[in-house]
Amino acid sequence: MKRLLLLTILLINMSGWSQVLVINELDPDSPSIDTAEFIELKSQMPNFSTDGYILVFFNGSSSGADSSYMAIDLNGYETDNNGLLVVGSVGVSPFPQVVISENAIQNGADAVGIYLASVNDFPEGTLATQTNLIDAMVYGTNDTDDTVLLGLMGETVQYNDNGTNTNPRSIQRFVDAMDNESYSTATPTPRRENDGSGNAINPIAIAVNETLYDEGASFDITFTSETNVTSDLNFTISLDNFGFNTADYTGNIVLTIPNGQNTTSTTITIIDDAIDEGDEVIQIQFVDLVEPEVASNNFVEVRVVDNDFTMAAWGTPLNPTTGIVQSTQPADYYNSLDGLADIALRQALQVIIADPMTVRAQTYADVIDILKEADQNPENSNQVWLLYTEEGRPKLDLQTSSNNTGKWNREHTYPRSRGGFFDIEEDEIADGIDIFWTTKADSLRHGNSDAHALRAADAAENSSRGNQHYGQYNGPTGNLGSFKGDVARSVLYMEIRYNGLEVVNGFPNTTGQLGDLATLLDWHRNDPPDDFEMNRNNVVYNWQFNRNPFIDQPLLVEYIWGNNAGDIWDQSLGTNDHKFSEASMYPNPTNGKLYFSGLNDAIKMEVYSIEGKLLKEFKLVKNSIDLDLTSGIYLVKLFNNNQSVVTKVIVN
Incomplete structure (x- = not known):
């Protein structure tokens, strides 16, 4: 008798479903910023494995030709206690289980479909199809209906999200008491049932005062839950990200929000080492939250500025130097x-x-x-x-x-x-x-x-x-x-x-x-x-x-x-094939007079315009010379024995 009752309950619960997995909510456009786009899937049963399923997005524009532009593999994921799985960018809160790039979902008229297939079946530019299609939605942002795309996806309605900068909206699926399915637009509800039912979740937010610190600095990370916890909540965080790891900081990463409270914090000290490893990024993320506690935000980034940077011997383009960096061209290259x-x-x-x-x-x-x-x-x-x-x-x-x-x-x-x-x-x-x-x-x-x-x-x-x-x-x-x-x-x-x-x-x-x-x-x-x-x-x-x-x-x-x-x-005019002795010439820029040091012998000097025209020739027998040139940039070529060097001189 109990078995018969359980079967009856399951049949009642499943009577409104025609698919195992459906599109429950879609926000294809978070106006002006596009940092909170997401799609939410819903399964018949909670904690449903999505192995074998993929999401495919289709571009309905004239250039997109109703063909695929993105396919997302859902292998390795499962829906939550409410049967929900959110695929979205890092600006979505509560945080999505599957993270994609910002602005990845196009606005419309476009479509998205759940397929029981492999991403390899949908290389970019694949025409929309109903083959192996589980559920689909054609949508827009006040766009003209794409009747061709509707036909390819087997749909009859193109839904519009009607969102604005001040009033974001998403397309949401609703099922009434008679198991009738309908869609309407409302304030986005990622990871929560559209009608407010289901198991409650308690999102926890990560907060830091600054997003940039120098090596040697200390900073606090604060964790705040949406509602007070009903028992001690123990959880672990990670700060690791590429080269930044536990050798780069000290501080507690195993934390507790006490029963009846909603916040805790930890102090992290960044180790000031002597290694030039470049600026790094700490990525603060939850490791082991268990529902109903979920991440409100995650992968919060904090920049660590490395104070062990090096400086080159030469200048920037704003403060240029010449003659320090030598060409690595082969001797006979030109x-x-x-x-x-x-x-x-x-x-x-x-x-x-x-x-x-x-x-x-x-x-x-x-x-x-x-x-x-x-x-x-x-x-x-x-x-x-x-x-x-x-x-x-x-x-x-x-x-x-x-x-x-x-x-x-x-x-x-x-x-x-x-x-x-x-x-x-x-x-x-x-x-x-x-x-x-x-x-x-x-x-x-x-x-x-x-x-x-x-x-x-x-x-x-x-x-x-x-x-x-x-x-x-x-x-x-x-x-x-x-x-x-x-x-x-x-x-x-x-x-x-x-x-x-x-x-x-x-x-x-x-x-x-x-x-x-x-x-x-x-x-x-x-x-x-x-x-x-x-x-x-x-x-x-x-x-x-x-x-x-x-x-x-x-x-x-x-x-x-x-x-x-x-x-x-004749490349001899412009080449610096030889290192030119210990002679130096200064000042540069000059008001017209140049001084020389390190001259052991008489040196020949030629002065060229920047266009390469020979203007003057000198034989240097003393440690200074007056160029007698108007303001501008010139090339000076010095000869000593069989060596020569060309350098730029600026006359003020």
Whole structure:
């Protein structure tokens, strides 16, 4: 009799279900911030394993063609005591059981489906289908109905979330007393039944006063539950995250909220070691909470600033130095250019920097690691130097979500849309320096990840620049122009490196062309290469096995595009092949008079304009000389016996 009664109860409870797992709630758009998007699934029975199930999201836009853009594997998860499983970003509270990136769920008109399948069945771009479909929802944010997508998913209604900045809404499933299923919009209720029923949960929040501390500092972490606990609540937290571990701090991580109370705290002291390990991030997370206690938030991050950073011997682009960093080019790297002019000079240069037997192409993800080294701030090894905004930024502040405030990312000096570059799926994998593609002059796609033309830049400023031509875009207001020569040499490199690219006068709309050549030549002349740029040339060379010749040999620019176009090139004018004795020349900048020390013999000196024109010749027989030149930037070449050196001199 008891068995019959239990069976009757189960049949009653299951009578309103036609699927094992359904979409219970969807918030596809948290307006203006997109940090709290989620989808909530509900099972017939609590603690239901979702092994074998996947979530697939479909793009209903004209470009998306009603095809998949994201598939999420649900293997290894289970629903909670209320039969709920929340898949969402870290801004969702209570915290989701399955975490996805912010802004990953598109707004609509789109669709999502639960499938009994493998994620391998839905590579990106797979047309929506009802095969193995368990449940589906077509939704929008005040979008026109996508009738094609509705038909593909076997649905008849496209639901709208109607959310606003001040009144967030989600699409929620309701079942009435007669087991009729319906959907409506309401204030989001992740990890709670939409109708307020079910087992109560008690979310616990993590709070810290600051999100950035120096090594050696102490700080408190406070834990507060939504309601008082009914018995002592013991729980453990972890602070570990990549290189940060228990060797880096002291403090209690096993905690108790006493019976009848709702808060506890711990004090953590960060150990001030002598190791230059870079800035690190503490990730505060719960280890062993058991329902009804759940995480209100989790993976709370606290930055640890390493005070053991190092400084380079050379300056930043704002305070440039020259002559400290030497080119690592092979001794004969540019020898094949001598005696050539015009097209022959261009072609010979391309043979060097696009040689498919030597040059390597890395993935777009690898570029992040390249820039962390190549664009490292000379004044702080824990930072990158930002191109347009002319400042340092912690390497850890790489943009990884839609939020670009205070973040840095990869800037294409030759914009992708102008060059016709694109990436492929393999570009999303950082596979290291020893894994690469063979590349050649016709490999235009590889321009997408060519580090000679990619720079660390403030993410918001990068967005402001967009794909504007230089001359249209001249940097943020108040910039000092320290990036301009770097930019010019990077895009001129691209023209020679890849067939199909051209730097031209004006502001063209033709793919493959970038302007403005006259502006860029001016930038090159007025901001010559410095040690920062030479160092990054050396770093990129280690990865790509090619160099930017206009850093090593800046006068080449004049012989290809500028005042010496058509003249025969002789690299002896611009090379620093030899270390030049112990002589020094000062001050620099100068008001016109130069002093010399360490001169043991008579020395010949030649002074050139920045365009490479010989202006004056001197024979130095004393320790000073008056240049008698107008204000500007000049190149000074010193000869002693069979050695020579070229250096930049600024005349005020």
